Every structure is written in C-alpha cells, then in structure tokens.
Amino acid sequence: xxxxxxxVLVIGGGATGTGVMRxxxxxxxxxxxxEKRDLSHGTTGRYHGLLHSGGRYxxxxxxxxxxxxxxxxxxxxxxPHCIEDTGGFFVVTPxxxxxxxxxxxxxxxxxxxxxxxxxxxxxxxxxxxxxxxMARCFRVPDGSADSFLTSECNVASAKAYGGQMLNYHExxxxxxxxxxxxxxxxxxxxxxxxxxxxxxxxxxxSGAWAGKIAGSIGIDVHIIPGKGTMVAxxxxxxxxxxxRCKMPSDGDIIVPVHTVAIIGTTDVKVEDPDQFAIQPWEVxxxxxxxxxxxxxxxxxRMLRAWAGVRPLYQETSxxxxxxxxxxxxxxDHSARDGVDNFITITGGKWTTFRQMAEVVVDRVCxxxxxxxxxxxxxxxxxxxxxxxRTAEGYYWLGSRLARTEKNKAYGELAxxxxxxxxxxxxxxxxxxxxKTFDDIxxxxxxxxxxxxxxxxxxxxxxxxxxxxxxxxxxxNVALRDFLQERWKGLLPxxxxxxxxxxxxxxxxxLHVMNVDHMPGxxxxxxxxxxxxxxxxxxxxxxxKT
Amino acid sequence: xxxxFNLLDxxxxxxxxxxxxxxxxNCIKCNICVTACPVAAVTDKFPGPKYEAPQxxxxxxxxxxxxxxxxxxxxxxxxxxxxxxxxxxxxxxxxRARRQITKDSGIPLRNRLLGRNxxxxxxxxxxxxxxNFGLQNPLSRSMAxxxxxxxxxxxxxxxxxxxxxxxxxxxxxxQRLKSEKKVVYFNGCATMYYEPFIGQAAVAVFEHNGxxxxxxxxxxxxxxxxSNGEFDAASEYHQYNVDHLHDYAAKGYDIxxxxxxxxxxxxxxxxxxxxxxxxxSHKLSYATWDIFEWxxxxxxxxxxxxxxxxLNMVLPYxxxxxxxxxxVGKPALDLLELIPGLDVRESTARCCGIAGTxxxxxxxxQIAMDVGAELFDFVKTQGSQVEMTACDSETCRWQLEHGTDxxxxxxxxxxxxxxxxxxxxxxxLLNE
Numbered sequence: 010x011x012x013x014x015x016x017v018l019v020i021g022g023g024a025t026g027t028g029v030m031r032x033x034x035x036x037x038x039x040x041x042x043x044e045k046r047d048l049s050h051g052t053t054g055r056y057h058g059l060l061h062s063g064g065r066y067x068x069x070x071x072x073x074x075x076x077x078x079x080x081x082x083x084x085x086x087x088x089p090h091c092i093e094d095t096g097g098f099f100v101v102t103p104x105x106x107x108x109x110x111x112x113x114x115x116x117x118x119x120x121x122x123x124x125x126x127x128x129x130x131x132x133x134x135x136x137x138x139x140x141x142x143m144a145r146c147f148r149v150p151d152g153s154a155d156s157f158l159t160s161e162c163n164v165a166s167a168k169a170y171g172g173q174m175l176n177y178h179e180x181x182x183x184x185x186x187x188x189x190x191x192x193x194x195x196x197x198x199x200x201x202x203x204x205x206x207x208x209x210x211x212x213x214x215s216g217a218w219a220g221k222i223a224g225s226i227g228i229d230v231h232i233i234p235g236k237g238t239m240v241a242x243x244x245x246x247x248x249x250x251x252x253r254c255k256m257p258s259d260g261d262i263i264v265p266v267h268t269v270a271i272i273g274t275t276d277v278k279v280e281d282p283d284q285f286a287i288q289p290w291e292v293x294x295x296x297x298x299x300x301x302x303x304x305x306x307x308x309x310r311m312l313r314a315w316a317g318v319r320p321l322y323q324e325t326s327x328x329x330x331x332x333x334x335x336x337x338x339x340x341d342h343s344a345r346d347g348v349d350n351f352i353t354i355t356g357g358k359w360t361t362f363r364q365m366a367e368v369v370v371d372r373v374c375x376x377x378x379x380x381x382x383x384x385x386x387x388x389x390x391x392x393x394x395x396x397x398r399t400a401e402g403y404y405w406l407g408s409r410l411a412r413t414e415k416n417k418a419y420g421e422l423a424x425x426x427x428x429x430x431x432x433x434x435x436x437x438x439x440x441x442x443x444k445t446f447d448d449i450x451x452x453x454x455x456x457x458x459x460x461x462x463x464x465x466x467x468x469x470x471x472x473x474x475x476x477x478x479x480x481x482x483x484x485n486v487a488l489r490d491f492l493q494e495r496w497k498g499l500l501p502x503x504x505x506x507x508x509x510x511x512x513x514x515x516x517x518x519l520h521v522m523n524v525d526h527m528p529g530x531x532x533x534x535x536x537x538x539x540x541x542x543x544x545x546x547x548x549x550x551x552x553k554t
Numbered sequence: 555x556x557x558x559f560n561l562l563d564x565x566x567x568x569x570x571x572x573x574x575x576x577x578x579x580n581c582i583k584c585n586i587c588v589t590a591c592p593v594a595a596v597t598d599k600f601p602g603p604k605y606e607a608p609q610x611x612x613x614x615x616x617x618x619x620x621x622x623x624x625x626x627x628x629x630x631x632x633x634x635x636x637x638x639x640x641x642x643x644x645x646x647x648x649x650r651a652r653r654q655i656t657k658d659s660g661i662p663l664r665n666r667l668l669g670r671n672x673x674x675x676x677x678x679x680x681x682x683x684x685x686n687f688g689l690q691n692p693l694s695r696s697m698a699x700x701x702x703x704x705x706x707x708x709x710x711x712x713x714x715x716x717x718x719x720x721x722x723x724x725x726x727x728x729q730r731l732k733s734e735k736k737v738v739y740f741n742g743c744a745t746m747y748y749e750p751f752i753g754q755a756a757v758a759v760f761e762h763n764g765x766x767x768x769x770x771x772x773x774x775x776x777x778x779x780x781s782n783g784e785f786d787a788a789s790e791y792h793q794y795n796v797d798h799l800h801d802y803a804a805k806g807y808d809i810x811x812x813x814x815x816x817x818x819x820x821x822x823x824x825x826x827x828x829x830x831x832x833x834x835s836h837k838l839s840y841a842t843w844d845i846f847e848w849x850x851x852x853x854x855x856x857x858x859x860x861x862x863x864x865l866n867m868v869l870p871y872x873x874x875x876x877x878x879x880x881x882v883g884k885p886a887l888d889l890l891e892l893i894p895g896l897d898v899r900e901s902t903a904r905c906c907g908i909a910g911t912x913x914x915x916x917x918x919x920q921i922a923m924d925v926g927a928e929l930f931d932f933v934k935t936q937g938s939q940v941e942m943t944a945c946d947s948e949t950c951r952w953q954l955e956h957g958t959d960x961x962x963x964x965x966x967x968x969x970x971x972x973x974x975x976x977x978x979x980x981x982x983l984l985n986e
Binding site (some may be wrong): 135243244245248268309310397405406407408409410411414415417419420422425426428458459460463464506509510513 | 576578579580581582583584598601602604605608609610611612613614615617618619620621622623624640
C-alpha cells in the first residue's frame with residue numbers, strides 16, 4: 010500500500026475543503042487535500058450559485074446574515090473573477106405580506122447589509138420580465154458565483170504555496186491511534202488501490218458526508234443532509250438575483266448564473282447524502298413558484314434539474330430542516346469526544362467558505378502550537394482563466410462571447426452552447442488532469458448548455474482519444490459515463506423543447522453511433538451516481554403553497 | 555397524491571406571439587440553418603446563424619455591453635428563419651444584436667447614409683442627372699469607397715430623370731380611375747425616386763381590374779435603418795406610416811406594396827424589432843399585402859382579369875429572400891405562369907447576395923457577389939435566348955443585373971405588359 014506523510018490532511022474538495030487547503034498552504038503547513046471524486050463534485054457543484062448578501066437570513070438567522078455580508082465584501086475583493094455582480098432584489102409578491110418588507114429592512118440594518126427600497130417602476134426597468142404586480146422591492150448586494158472556478162482557483166493558489174490535491178481518493182476510514190487521529194486510508198479510484206495518508210492533524214471538511222467520515226472511528230456527528238432541488242431555465246431570463254421578501258422557503262429565489270437562471274430550491278431531509286431522488290412535486294413546485302416571480306416561467310425551456318445536499322448541523326434534532334441554522338459549526342473533537350488532532354467543520358454557506366477556513370486554520374495553529382496570521386482575506390485568489398473581465402474584475406455574462414469574438418474562435422468550438430474551444434478541452438485534459446468528461450465539464454462548462462452534451466460529447470470523445478490515447482474501450486466508457494451523467498438531470502424535466510432536444514440527441518447517440526453497443530464496459534467506477542429511483546419522499550407540509 | 559405534475563400547465567403559446575429573443579430556446583442545434591445560410595457558405599467571417607442567434611444570444615443582455623462583432627456579417631436575408639424547423643427568429647435576434655452594437659459603439663457614417671435611402675433619394679431627385687453622374691462615375695465611386703466604405707463596384711440605382719412617382723401620380727390625377735373598390739398603394743422609396751415606372755405598372759394593373767388607387771402620404775418603411783441598427787430613427791418613420799395609413803386599415807382598405815421588403819417591414823419586421831404591440835401597428839400589419847399576394851387572392855376568388863396577351867420569352871425568376879419571408883409561397887410565380895407564352899424558370903438559389911444595403915458595403919461586396927454566384931449561374935444556364943430576368947425586390951434586381959449583365963424587371967411589369975398596358979423595353983405605360 011502506498012503511504013504518504015503530511016502535516017495536515019483535509020478531507021473534501023468542496024468550497025470549504027479547498028478554502029481550508031489554501032489557508033493552510035498560505036500559512037506554511039504541508040497540506041494534502043483528498044476528494045472522493047472531482048473538485049466541487051458534491052454540494053459545492055450543485056448549488057444555485059448565490060453569493061449571499063445575507064438578506065435571506067437577515068430576519069430569521071442574524072448570525073448567518075452577518076457572516077454572509079462580511080464574506081460577500083471580502084470575496085468581491087479577493088475573487089471578483091469568480092463572481093458576477095448581479096445585485097439582488099427582495100420582492101414582495103401578491104402572495105406575501107407587505108408588512109414583512111419593514112421587518113426585512115430592519116433586519117438588514119441590524120446585520121449591516123446595505124439595503125434600499127426601490128420603486129416598482131425602477132425594478133421593471135431593470136428586470137422587465139418580473140411580475141408587474143409586485144408590491145415592494147428592496148435592493149441588496151447579492152451576486153452570483155462560479156463555485157467550480159472558485160474551488161479550482163483556491164487549489165491552484167494552494168498548490169503554488171506547496172499544497173497537494175488528490176482527487177478520486179475516497180476516504181475509507183480514519184486511522185485512530187490511542188486517542189488521536191493520525192491519518193486516513195483512502196481508495197484511489199483511478200488506479201484501483203488503497204493509499205494511506207499519515208498526518209499530524211486531520212480536517213474533516215466533507216460537508217454532508219462529515220457524519221460518515223467521523224462515524225468511521227465511532228464519533229457521532231449528526232449531520233442532517235437537507236436535499237435542495239433546483240431547476241435551470243435555459244437562458245438568462247433575469248440579470249439580477251431575485252428573492253421573495255418573506256421567511257426563506259421553497260422555490261423563493263431565482264439566481265442568474267452564467268448563461269442560465271436557476272430556480273431554487275426545496276429543502277427535504279434525507280437519510281443518506283448519496284441516496285436521494287428528485288421528485289416530480291419538487292420540479293412542479295419550482296415552476297409554480299418561479300411563475301410567481303417571472304410570469305411565463307412555465308412556458309420556458311427548462312434545461313435541467315439537479316439536487317444537492319446541504320450539510321446542516323444541529324446538536325439536537327429538529328423537525329424541519331428550514332429551521333436549522335445556516336451558520337457554520339466547528340467541532341474540535343478533543344473537547345467534544347476526547348479524540349485529538351481531528352477537527353470537523355460543517356454547516357455554513359458557500360459564501361462563508363473563506364471565513365470557515367480561517368476559523369479552522371486558527372484552531373489548527375492553536376493545536377499545533379504555532380502562531381501564524383491568516384492572509385486569505387488580503388491576498389487575491391489568482392484567476393486561472395483567460396476570459397475578459399469587467400473593469401472591476403468581475404465575470405460578466407458576455408465574457409465568453411467577448412473572448413470567442415476577439416480570438417475569432419467560432420470555428421474552434423467543441424461545445425457550441427457554452428462556447429468552449431477545442432484548446433480549452435485539451436487544456437482540461439492535459440494541464441488540469443481531467444479524469445472524466447464530467448471533470449472537463451466542471452473545468453470548462455462543456456455540455457452545460459441547452460443541448461446538454463448532444464453536440465459536444467462526441468467531439469470531446471475525439472479530443473480525449475487523440476490527446477491521451479487510451480484504449481478504445483476506455484474512451485467508449487468515458488463517453489457512456491458522461492451521457493448517463495447528463496441524462497440523469499434531464500429525466501425530471503423532459504417535456505417541450507428539451508424533449509425535442511433529447512430526442513435528437515438520442516437519435517445521434519443511440520441510433521447513429523449505437524453507443525450502447527460499442528466495445529467496452531457499460532459504466533466505469535468513475536461514472537456518475539444516479540439519483541436514486543427507489544426512495545420516495547412524501548411532500549412535506551412546509552412545501553405546500 | 556405523489557405525482558402532481560401537470561403537463562397541461564405548459565400551455566402552448568402560439569409561436570408568432572413569442573418575444574423574439576424568447577424563441578432562441580427553441581433551438582435544438584440541428585445545424586439546418588448553418589447548412590442553408592448563403593453567407594456562411596462563402597466566408598469564414600460569418601460563423602453562421604446558429605452561432606449568432608441561439609448561441610451568442612444566451613450571452614447577451616440589454617443592460618450589459620455586447621462584445622459582438624461577427625453578427626455584423628449577417629446579411630439579414632432570413633433564409634435561416636425559413637428553414638428552421640423549431641421556429642427560432644434568427645434574423646430578428648441578429649438585427650437586435652446589431653442594434654445593441656450600435657448602441658455601444660455608435661453608427662458609422664456610411665451606415666447612416668445607407669440607412670437613409672429616402673433622404674438620399676429625395677436630394678438626388680432635385681438634380682437627378684447630376685446625382686446620377688456623381689454616383690455612376692468611377693472617380694467619385696472610388697472616393698466613396700475610400701472615404702465611406704461604399705463599394706465602388708456595387709450596383710447603385712440611378713435616379714429617375716422623369717420626376718418622382720408622386721410627380722407622375724399628381725400629374726395624371728385627372729386620368730386616374732374612380733371606383734367604389736379602392737386600394738391603398740405603398741410605393742416605397744425605390745419606386746418613388748428611382749423606378750417610378752413600377753408604381754405606374756402597379757396602378758395600371760389595379761385600375762385594369764377596376765380598383766381606384768389611393769396613395770397617402772408615407773415615408774420609408776424603415777428597413778434600411780433597422781438593418782443598420784438605427785432603431786430609434788426607424789421607429790419615427792414607422793410611426794409616421796402608422797399615423798398616415800392606420801385610418802385606411804381601420805376602414806378595411808388593403809394596403810398594398812410592390813417592394814417585398816417594405817411590405818414585410820410593415821407586416822412584421824418593424825413591429826417585432828421595435829416591440830410595437832399597440833392596436834394601431836397591429837391593424838396596419840394585418841392590412842398590409844404584397845402586391846402579388848393580393849393579386850393571387852383576387853385570382854383565387856375569380857376576380858382577376860386574365861385577358862393576357864402572350865409574352866413569348868424565357869424568363870428566369872428569382873423570388874427574393876424577403877419575399878419568401880412573407881411565408882405566402884411564391885404568388886408572383888403563380889400569376890406569371892398564367893401568361894401565355896411566358897416560359898418562367900424558377901430559381902432555387904438561396905439569395906442574390908445584396909440583402910438590401912449589405913452588398914454596398916466595401917468589406918461585404920465580394921461576399922455578396924459570391925453569395926449571388928449561385929443565382930447568376932442559374933440565369934446563365936437558362937440559355938442565350940434569355941433577354942431579361944424577373945425579381946420582386948429592387949436591390950435584388952440591381953444585383954441581378956450587375957451579376958448577369960441582363961436587364962431585370964419586377965413581375966408587375968410583366969403582368970402590366972401582358973395586359974397590354976406597358977412596354978417592357980422602355981419601362982413605360984403604353985398610353986403615355
């Protein structure tokens with residue numbers, strides 16, 4: 010068995026884990042991060058992409074709101090290239106209590122969130138498709154974020170400081186010696202072998218999976234996996250994040266991120282973060298609620314549905330996951346469970362990942378008896394992309410079109426929907442060591458547009474085969490894995506234009522290419538975990554509208 | 555109940571009522587538009603309709619700067635719309651994108667000039683011979699090419715030296731037919747200043763069939779401005795036309811034009827591109843007809859005179875892109891085929907290339923000629939007995955003449971000739 014020695018082992022390649030990795034590396038710790046799949050494969054890559062102003066929690070969860078606005082301002086400074094400065098509205102619809110607007114305003118003032126009420130005329134001028142019957146509208150500094158890119162950039166920054174990242178390394182169990190955690194045994198999915206990593210200290214940043222990791226040495230961390238289902242509208246119907254001005258509930262937000270607008274979300278307690286299904290009522294609810302914000306939503310083309318699991322943490326159990334705090338929690342298991350050199354960080358929001366990392370690494374310093382100052386809020390996270398940015402350094406919707414037009418790269422597009430060039434796919438394979446097409450997707454957005462891989466999957470297959478020259482069977486299974494991965498998000502929304510699209514894609518792959526019967530395995534172990542068809546959750550009372 | 559999903563909620567909204575940009579979601583990437591696009595077929599500067607509208611369209615937003623450059627190479631011919639199996643309004647999305655570019659970076663003087671064909675027509679018509687000399691001599695054309703970017707070889711029209719269409723209409727007022735049956739004629743700028751004989755032929759055909767012709771005050775339909783991204787100015791022109799034509803439409807009069815692109819603009823281009831959903835624009839839109847579309851209706855109702863005398867000739871006919879965009883079939887072809895002796899040969903070429911003002915621009919002249927090659931070759935293969943061609947749209951006719959060295963006529967001229975009212979050679983009414 011291969012064995013590696015490091016100072017700190019970080020488990021989880023999501024926003025929190027990569028944030029912790031960067032902070033550790035910047036403070037000079039020898040760091041290894043392990044992720045069971047690809048970076049952002051879990052919850053980080055499956056959220057709606059909101060950069061919180063904190064407005065959503067201003068009334069219900071002031072602690073979480075304060076954390077959000079602090080970090081919002083920091084992230085705008087250190088990682089503008091991962092952010093689109095959309096701004097956000099909180100709107101009082103005819104279905105909401107207009108008086109809540111005052112409560113909301115007061116909440117924002119108390120938590121330090123800049124908030125101004127604007128006229129409905131102004132709101133419609135900026136977002137003409139919004140419901141004209143809105144009663145009030147408040148503007149807050151929400152934004153949208155590219156969570157894939159942020160993780161990538163965090164890791165790139167950490168690597169520059171000497172950090173090491175091992176993806177497709179799944180932690181099988183922690184190693185405990187006496188009352189100390191001294192490392193973990195990981196399974197290397199790519200090479201099909203176990204790897205032992207010894208560390209002075211282990212940080213469990215595995216989010217919704219934190220309970221599973223801690224459970225491997227008998228520590229009980231009660232994570233409530235809160236499933237959130239989202240539906241993406243095929244193009245940007247809105248340019249501003251729009252929230253319902255009421256207590257947070259299902260389907261009350263639309264986030265414009267990259268080329269789509271995402272309606273989110275549901276919040277359903279599930280038993281297992283790896284086993285859950287997207288239920289038809291969830292999709293219906295997103296459409297019904299989306300319709301209230303943008304009339305006509307139901308007639309629009311839906312691109313895809315997906316679900317992520319929030320890592321909600323509560324020491325005591327609660328009935329409704331909406332009531333669990335969105336603030337983060339750090340568990341030092343020496344005090345809590347008598348097991349030393351082991352820290353779990355969980356809860357929180359994508360927006361607060363940096364602060365969570367800072368708190369964790371402060372504790373790491375304490376435990377390793379050293380004093381090193383955090384600098385992650387001071388030093389910008391390097392931009393690994395080559396896209397034009399706004400004057401302030403933000404991403405903007407036209408970024409990729411600008412780049413394509415400038416380079417006259419329209420003849421070089423592998424993914425036409427998301428304007429991904431052949432060179433970028435090659436770079437994802439060679440420089441970023443993509444193992445699967447899904448990794449290329451997270452790197453480049455390949456296959457994330459309306460045709461959902463219809464016209465790019467076969468091109469990417471050709472590029473992968475040319476660049477890496479694997480066996481034909483390996484190439485075939487990689488293609489099949491990706492088609493399966495795209496399919497699982499299409500199933501819940503197959504009607505209208507997307508059904509037409511999928512029918513065309515089906516004809517191309519199953520009929521023309523006969524992809525089901527090409528040589529090779531049906532699926533690989535690196536392939537997608539499908540949403541579970543077996544589980545049936547009933548619609549919770551709180552989801553009724 | 556576990557499954558509450560209701561497909562009936564996805565109520566079908568008729569496609570023609572969808573906002574233009576919304577239709578980009580209908581694209582299934584099938585590439586049919588790319589294979590049909592006449593411009594993408596001849597130049598790499600234009601990535602093709604699929605890239606420009608449904609793809610680039612997802613990266614554009616009214617409130618943000620547009621980084622577009624290549625969409626300027628869309629000629630606006632609308633072949634893509636014609637072939638799209640899912641109803642994406644590609645040409646309109648592209649026109650809007652070009653408008654966005656002009657909002658960001660201004661409109662070049664050349665495009666302002668080309669957009670103002672009415673103004674140019676008016677100025678030239680005061681001194682037509684001088685203007686013609688200015689526009690047709692190599693020295694001034696070379697200067698215009700260098701200074702403004704108007705291609706020196708491009709087929710610019712010549713001003714009428716016998717006065718404008720309105721001059722003629724006023725002059726012959728006493729001879730005009732009075733009748734209970736009335737139509738409103740939209741002459742368009744080309745008939746007004748360059749080719750008044752087309753309006754004369756149209757009036758003769760209307761009167762021959764017993765219709766009194768009304769020519770109300772009117773302005774340019776605005777299409778050249780819409781094509782060049784000048785939406786505000788186009789909007790003023792369109793509003794003028796709505797103001798002056800709406801009452802006739804409300805009274806139930808048909809408003810009929812001989813320029814296919816003008817009628818298309820009144821019908822749908824202007825209301826769609828300018829987002830005009832008011833009742834008056836809508837009424838005008840529904841009252842507007844292309845002349846052959848209207849004549850075919852009369853024929854199908856048994857109301858059209860068919861006392862045609864033979865026209866013994868082989869006639870290559872090209873239905874312009876803008877005509878096909880009316881989605882009414884090829885009514886001119888249907889009627890020309892009624893004329894005894896006339897051997898009409900239908901072109902299947904995609905486009906003549908000129909696309910309004912596109913082929914006049916220096917950087918696009920060669921593209922336009924390459925696009926038109928398909929049509930020019932078609933005409934050549936019809937044999938040496940061909941003496942002239944037919945096409946409904948003025949700029950297309952000029953391009954066709956430029957590319958084939960054969961005279962081209964509007965189908966209404968042939969119809970008027972077949973009625974014995976018009977001289978095809980002289981391009982004049984026989985009784986004048």
